Amino acid sequence: MVTIKDVAKVANVSISTVSRVLNKSGYTSTGTKEKVMKAVEELNFEKNMVATAMIKKKTSTLGLIIPDIKNIFYGELTRAIEDKANQYGFNVILCNTDNDLDKEADYLNFLLRKGVDGIIFSTPEMNDRNIREIMKKRPDLPFIIIGSKVEGVQLDEILVDNLEGGYQATEHLLELGHRKIGFIGGQLDSYATSERYKGYEKAFNDYGLTPNESYVRLDEFKIHSGYNIGKDLLSLSERPTAIFAANDAIAVGVYKAARELDINIPDELSVIGFDDSQYADIVYPPLTTIRTPIIEMGEKTVDLAIQISRKGKNFKETVTYQPSLIERDSTGRVKENKDYPK
């Protein structure tokens, strides 16, 4: 391994001089600068970041904690985060927890021991004890959460206005004449679900209506949840004419269920999703959905993490992005269904 020492020897200067020119810190004459750079070239020297990390207590590394990278939403988010981090000269360590708090705790510990400069969470549970603990342990480090909130802690949050999104989705359906609108979400301890549900409720209320409780079902943000619940809902004697799926994966499951039951989308059933992930444009008919500005959010998260790491800013920020309705072909005007009473 070529070290700064070797460079010093070849350039015939001291190691501190080498360090100075390498870091452009302090004064160095043009002459020595050149000598050093020549030696660097000659030896193909590259600074060992582990050594620097030891002194500076900075590793140029961010930890990213998500439930599962196979989930397309996190794939998109992760890509945005990694790209931005890379622009700053940072790397990201990927951690998949499957929402397992013990696994998360292990990762957290590991990341800390490795000296990461900040940790980005995108975990849905609002009562994540790990985050509380870690923040107490390392109040100096940036901890940013994206897409959710954690109860009982002040931390930097990057959010989408879920309530507004839920409202937009429901309103869209309502305007198309639907009244029997199903809601399929994750669990209520997930911030996204609870807010999106609130939006759903609010839209009904603003229309002078109340949602039918039996149309509201909670499970997971996954395809199979949409499929199972979709089958349930669509087998009801008085089935919904529209379904608001709290994310696109659930909507994909609903598509599957509808297909099995031979229910046409959008003629007999309108479906709206949430996120505007890749799924939305793959399924047929293309999915009407609520767009979450994932890329902007991911980038902002990294900006914040790195700013805090560098300047040690200390105030906890909440940045909220606005969602928007993306109309595709999975929603349509409600139609009288002759097969069963309305």
Add this chain to the structure above:
Amino acid sequence: MVTIKDVAKVANVSISTVSRVLNKSGYTSTGTKEKVMKAVEELNFEKNMVATAMIKKKTSTLGLIIPDIKNIFYGELTRAIEDKANQYGFNVILCNTDNDLDKEADYLNFLLRKGVDGIIFSTPEMNDRNIREIMKKRPDLPFIIIGSKVEGVQLDEILVDNLEGGYQATEHLLELGHRKIGFIGGQLDSYATSERYKGYEKAFNDYGLTPNESYVRLDEFKIHSGYNIGKDLLSLSERPTAIFAANDAIAVGVYKAARELDINIPDELSVIGFDDSQYADIVYPPLTTIRTPIIEMGEKTVDLAIQISRKGKNFKETVTYQPSLIERDSTGRVKENKDYPK
């Protein structure tokens, strides 16, 4: 920050003793062991891995270089790799290159300077100059490539038998009576494409046939490629009755094209993909495809990387996995099409 020094003070022993009990190396009396552990607990001490890395030249970190984590195939692969690495107590740094060799070179340099214990590549190009260079530079480090080969270097390779997979796909179509079979792939400098194409050709030959050149098109392993080429192929006056898409993403694009042209799958067009990714079960009709054992391959990759890193094994291994045909509903017996002459 609590250091080994603090522990030593509290336990009233020397730091080397603390180090010994922490690492279970050398002799320590039960008494001191206890004292030390008590102090560790009391102080909530956690060993700084950066310091250890400096001495041991091991970071328990692997670099993973892929084109794009948004691509579902890489999502699945990455998850398998990260899980396995985590089992070993390793982390993975994710790098997205978009197949940009300069970007890849930058990442590589960065990873080396950070002292990763090995690098896993899943980049399609066979003439990746970076890999050659880096291997010359650090012959001690494990470099494993998964899913592809690189010309002019001996490195550990984890592969799926692409030729066999291509053969199976084509044979399946041939057996269903198809003769006008399109092939849509990535570029020929991608190992996967070239081998899968060879399999396609071989199957034809084994049936005493030759593929129609005008049905063979190459672009990228992406949805839009499948879509564009699909539209082309399906607009031919004598269009293919079946298409072998060299990966599932391309198949998804073909679905889209077929839908726009109002061509029914599988009645008027059979489609077969490759990978058996999530896409296969999301689209309608569910996609017949060739399964690549991604999880096993990812795990094997990590096994190898860590084994080599630990024991410094030096022989370059090539592990080949067998693909298998997964029949779903996108392929069917060829039908006479009355709309145009056969």
Add this chain to the structure above:
DNA sequence: TTGAAAGCGCTAACAG
């Protein structure tokens, strides 16, 4: 069985 001391590769005062 334990402690002292050297050192991993680099940075950062502090002198000069």
Add this chain to the structure above:
DNA sequence: CTGTTAGCGCTTTCAA
């Protein structure tokens, strides 16, 4: 403008 020196937190001889 440059060199000497003292670490960063830990591991590892080498003595005791």
